[in-house]
Amino acid sequence: xxxxxNFSAGPAVLPEEVLQEAADEMLDYRxxxxxxxxxxxxxxxxxxxxxxxxxxxxxxxNIPDNYKVLFLQGGAHLxxxxxxxxxxxxxxxxxxxxxxxxxxxxAEAKLYGEAVELASSADKTFSYIPDCSDLxxxxxxxxxxxxxxxxxxxxxxKTLPNTKGKILVSDVSSCFLSEPVDVTKYGLxxxxxxxxxxxxxxxxxxxxxxxxxDECLPGTPTMMKYKTHADAGSxxxxxxxxxxxxxxxxxxxxxxxxxxSVMQQRNIEKAKILYDFLDSSQLxxxxxxxEDRSLMxxxxxxxxxxxxxxxxxxxxxxGFVSLKGHRTVGxxxxxxxxxxxxxxVEKLVAFMKEFxxxxx
Ligand SMILES: *Cc1c(COP(=O)(O)O)cnc(C)c1O
Numbered sequence: 001x002x003x004x005x006n007f008s009a010g011p012a013v014l015p016e017e018v019l020q021e022a023a024d025e026m027l028d029y030r031x032x033x034x035x036x037x038x039x040x041x042x043x044x045x046x047x048x049x050x051x052x053x054x055x056x057x058x059x060x061x062n063i064p065d066n067y068k069v070l071f072l073q074g075g076a077h078l079x080x081x082x083x084x085x086x087x088x089x090x091x092x093x094x095x096x097x098x099x100x101x102x103x104x105x106x107a108e109a110k111l112y113g114e115a116v117e118l119a120s121s122a123d124k125t126f127s128y129i130p131d132c133s134d135l136x137x138x139x140x141x142x143x144x145x146x147x148x149x150x151x152x153x154x155x156x157x158k159t160l161p162n163t164k165g166k167i168l169v170s171d172v173s174s175c176f177l178s179e180p181v182d183v184t185k186y187g188l189x190x191x192x193x194x195x196x197x198x199x200x201x202x203x204x205x206x207x208x209x210x211x212x213x214d215e216c217l218p219g220t221p222t223m224m225k226y227k228t229h230a231d232a233g234s235x236x237x238x239x240x241x242x243x244x245x246x247x248x249x250x251x252x253x254x255x256x257x258x259x260x261s262v263m264q265q266r267n268i269e270k271a272k273i274l275y276d277f278l279d280s281s282q283l284x285x286x287x288x289x290x291e292d293r294s295l296m297x298x299x300x301x302x303x304x305x306x307x308x309x310x311x312x313x314x315x316x317x318x319g320f321v322s323l324k325g326h327r328t329v330g331x332x333x334x335x336x337x338x339x340x341x342x343x344x345v346e347k348l349v350a351f352m353k354e355f356x357x358x359x360x
Pocket of ligand 1: 010075078147149171
């Protein structure tokens, strides 16, 4: 067996212990004589799996009792529509545009009502987070929407926007469980799990109970009402059962590691190794303003496309894979999620130094 250092933005690296445990349980889950994949989602065994997963997530994130945790499907993309369908009572909401995912959510919301651009960093290729201290939020807006960590551009909100009393809706797909979070500051937090938590196919929604409407916009499918899933404990229909089982294992791994403050400490340390090198390098440079840099996704360039391609090719051959930047941005991007060991970042930086010395 040979494992690479996987810098993919998503689906992405998972803790090796979790994968090993899943492998050990693949054919016979704890004496059941079957895989979790083959098991009824109505069975007692599965009920324990999903209940523990939810409880562990609640423990890790310190989720208050008046918030529901939903394990859903359809990826982050389906939330781009579910959010307005469920929350746009006045058919008006404010969006802060910090990259492609926020823009896609904004475009989708326009199908259902008036989506207003509150701020944008498009003028500088989304390389910073705009000032959100005094946004043109109006009283009739149902919510303010952000993408908290911009996977493609490598920016992260260090302070949440002043929403002027409106509820905050946040896509945390690529920073989920990377640091402690005060859930009470949000009306709704959601994320696809394939960046930092588990296999693609699961999206987690954490929503304040009183925001779950009895009535959604006319024509909202039953499957797209938060109430449907909240009332059924995420078991309205067959959930992405195996995916939730793996998420549960990752939650236990995070707990065992010491929780979100330990994750944050590790992530700060790892990111610092890479950013410090980028700031001192003659060849490579980061693309994001220092104050808004993400701990999870680190884009960088040489300024020369051919050199970028050469680097990616040689890095791949050396076992550092998926370093190519997003197709809309180019250059490189190292995604260094929770499960990326510090050693992986250290070795990448050593490789970059060597590459730089050879290509001066
Ligand atoms: C990956 C990603 C998405 C898209 O996720 P899907 O599960 O493919 O729909 C949305 N938002 C953010 C921040 C992402 O990183």
